[in-house]
Amino acid sequence: MSVPSAEIPDLSREHKTCLSWHPARALLASLRAYERHCDSTNPVSWLLKKWAVLRHRFWSVITGADIPLGSKIAGGLLLPHANGIVIHPEAQIGPNCLIFQQVTIGTRGPGGAPQIGGHVDIGAGAKILGPVTIGNHAVIGANAVVLVDVPDNCMAVGIPAVVKPRQRQED
Numbered sequence: 001m002s003v004p005s006a007e008i009p010d011l012s013r014e015h016k017t018c019l020s021w022h023p024a025r026a027l028l029a030s031l032r033a034y035e036r037h038c039d040s041t042n043p044v045s046w047l048l049k050k051w052a053v054l055r056h057r058f059w060s061v062i063t064g065a066d067i068p069l070g071s072k073i074a075g076g077l078l079l080p081h082a083n084g085i086v087i088h089p090e091a092q093i094g095p096n097c098l099i100f101q102q103v104t105i106g107t108r109g110p111g112g113a114p115q116i117g118g119h120v121d122i123g124a125g126a127k128i129l130g131p132v133t134i135g136n137h138a139v140i141g142a143n144a145v146v147l148v149d150v151p152d153n154c155m156a157v158g159i160p161a162v163v164k165p166r167q168r169q170e171d
Contacts (some may be wrong), residue, residue, distance in 0.1 A: 006118025006136035009075025009095035024082035027059035027067065034069050074118070081124075094118035094136070104128070108147070117152070139166055 004010055014032070016025035030052050037049035056069055063082035067073075068089040076096035079085065084102040087093070090113035091105045098121045099105075105114050105128045112131035116122075120134050123142030128134065135152035144161040155166045 003137070004076065004096040004119045006094060006096065011075045013076045013078050013096065023059055023062045024065070024079035027056065027063050027065060027082060028077060028079065030055035030059055031067065031069065031071065031073065038070070088113040092116065094120065098122065100124040100126075100142070107131075114146075137166070 014025060014028050016022050016029050033052035034049060034056060037045040037052060053069065060066065063085075065079070065082040065085040067085065067087045071087055071089060072092040073087075074093060074095035077093065078098045080098075081101040085099060086104045086106060088106040092113075093105070093116045096119045097116060100123055102125045103122050104126075105116065107113050108129040114128045114130070114132050114134065116128070116134045117136040117138065119136060120138045120140065122128070122140040123144065125143040126140045126146065127144070128140065128146045130147055132146060132149050134140070134146070134150045135154065137153045138150045139155040140146055140150070140161070141155060141157035143159065144156050145159045146156050146161040148161065148163065150156045150161075150163050153166050154163050156163050
């Protein structure tokens with residue numbers, strides 16, 4: 001089994017089939033549609049952008065997630081259970097990340113929002129607060145409160161989070 005890339009988004013991870021019930025993927029689809037139509041001067045794009053806003057509001061209520069339109073989220077994001085996810089509008093999330101339920105990615109006073117690298121797994125209930133940088137292939141444990149930078153290939157666990165080297169599983 002190959003490890004997802006930290007640089008190249010795997011958009012198939014966000015793919016929503018037509019007749020399936022995947023609220024988180026529908027929410028992501030509305031975000032992507034809004035992004036597509038934002039820069040266009042085509043009058044039809046203006047209407048489609050408004051439709052994407054309505055879809056985003058609907059799916060935000062259904063999922064209970066607060067992910068603002070215009071967020072800087074790279075492709076390949078997985079939200080298995082999107083309820084309670086809160087993402088600050090200035091936060092940046094790299095490609096192929098995995099975010100579980102009740103995660104908060106936000107600020108703690110002035111200074112900026114978190115910068116999440118590529119292929120980062122964030123466990124349920126985790127809080128990433130302030131101007132921190134999370135490296136590529138990092139793991140944030142469930143209920144961790146991350147207030148410091150996490151280097152590439154490391155994990156952060158605990159309250160407040162302690163950074164440890166990530167242990168790889170043998171194949």
